Amino acid sequence: MTIRILPAADPEAARTAVSLTGQLPGAEPVPPVADSVTLLATLERLGAAGLDELPDVVLVHERIGPLPALELVREVALRFPAVGVVLMSADTGPAVYSAAMDAGARGVVALPLSYEELAPRVQAAAGWAAGVRRHLGGGDGTQAGPAGTVVTVCGAKGGVGTTVAAVQLALAARSAGVPVALVDLDLQTGDLASYLDVQFRRSVADLAEITDISPRVLADAMFSHPSGLSLLLAPADGEQGETVTDRAARQIVTALRSRFAVVVVDCGSQLSGAGAVAVELADTALLLTTPDVVSVRAAKRTVRMWDRLQVRKPQDIRMVVNRIGRQTEIQPPLVERITGTPVTRAAVPAAFKELQPVVDSGHLDELDARSTVRQALWALAAEIGILTPAAAPPAGPAAAAPPPAGAPRRLGRRDPRRAIGPGNTPTTGGS
Incomplete structure (x- = not known):
């Protein structure tokens, strides 16, 4: 299975994420974005082209701006339900994990990133996204972006x-x-x-x-x-x-x-x-x-x-x-x-x-x-x-x-x- 992964982070964190996720079997890199505005615009453009054009997984860094990370996770989950969102955070304690799940994330991975922890989180989120797309019927032209x-x-x-x-x-x-x-x-x-x-x-x-x-x-x-x-x-x-x-x-x-x-x-x-x-x-x-x-x-x-x-x-x-x-x-x-x-x-x-x-x-x-x-x-x-x-x-x-x-x-x-x-x-x- 091909997994398209889009990091949303500062350039240094994005390079690390791309390097590690590139080791995943079937991983297909998507050019990273550095802020929430660009991420939402990118997903909007890809979603307009069709459900299958969207990335399977979006990695959101805790320090992304201008929209706070948890609000960005919520926004992506609401507007693009066929995309699995994983939060990258230095704090992976119960409070952050619970808040991320409530916002719609499919996982939380600790910073600094490690392949051993990142790989299973990304694969789980990608599997979840694939199931949602089958339910939505990605082959019939259904779009994942907002209807209005x-x-x-x-x-x-x-x-x-x-x-x-x-x-x-x-x-x-x-x-x-x-x-x-x-x-x-x-x-x-x-x-x-x-x-x-x-x-x-x-x-x-x-x-x-x-x-x-x-x-x-x-x-x-x-x-x-x-x-x-x-x-x-x-x-x-x-x-x-x-x-x-x-x-x-x-x-x-x-x-x-x-x-x-x-x-x-x-x-x-x-x-x-x-x-x-x-x-x-x-x-x-x-x-x-x-x-x-x-x-x-x-x-x-x-x-x-x-x-x-x-x-x-x-x-x-x-x-x-x-x-x-x-x-x-x-x-x-x-x-x-x-x-x-x-x-x-x-x-x-x-x-x-x-x-x-x-x-x-x-x-x-x-x-x-x-x-x-x-x-x-x-x-x-x-x-x-x-x-x-x-x-x-x-x-x-x-x-x-x-x-x-x-x-x-x-x-x-x-x-x-x-x-x-x-x-x-x-x-x-x-x-």
Whole structure:
């Protein structure tokens, strides 16, 4: 039996692992990776090519970063169940062993590595992985990677239109008839519920303390919207957002990915730890900017920060220019040159009059199909692969079953003046 082994460790530890595992009968080396971001991206790419393209065993070093080793073990085990994970640790005591098993590891091997201990652990993990692949049916094209596509929408600064974009992208994906989740991870100031005029009792904060998010638990926390979207909303009280830790966000996004064909996440403009996790895990990370000096500078700062924090590399970010006009001095090619990121072909025009009625009434899902904003955002959905270009945009919101008994209700049409309240000014561009 051929055993493909992928070490995830610093160069020195990786060389030792490659040298020792190379002595195993049938061992086939896979180029090692030095950090958790590269490991997950590599597994994602190999898993997309087919179950048999994935390594049989991944060796995770205890000092790998930026994601802690045990969290990385858990992530690989959840997203790539046909890969056996072995933790390399200087401490192999009962506490570490138990934590590694709980995270999904198939074994723990002591550092410094020795062939006598490493060989049986790797062979056992490889045998386990082979059994899982037989169960999954590796020969029929089944993929071990996550089924759903995750798209994050972030703003370079406040008020550039992230929520409007997120809603329309989700609606575009839903028009293809696939299950779509729309998530508000703008934990302190998220207003997705206002844009879609819903009242709710449960939010993403209700999932923060749950270690095993089952499909039923996930469904209970979500709101079934009449448009056909499944909504996971930000907490009504912003301080509750602090309970959604990086680890909780990782589990939530992973659970959503396994249940929905498309997951669109509105991260807002202030990227929290939870939002950073979503951007790191996303298949496509969109960063919205408007064509003005302040916003483009903010976009450049964001790109550099994500790169420094190893959240996302500049070349893996897709910049979207919102509220563009023919007379705008700053055009997409200049934005691309300033920020060092690829800019999407689809640019969204400035059309406040189209948006104002549906934003003020809380019915953003009813934006007219002839709207230039809607057409541009649906073209963007096709460009990033969550809507087939040939799909005809529906004339209205997709039909859906009514919310189950006891679910939060959607309000009727409201008077914009009542929604705004005295002393406030209506917004027309989205946040």
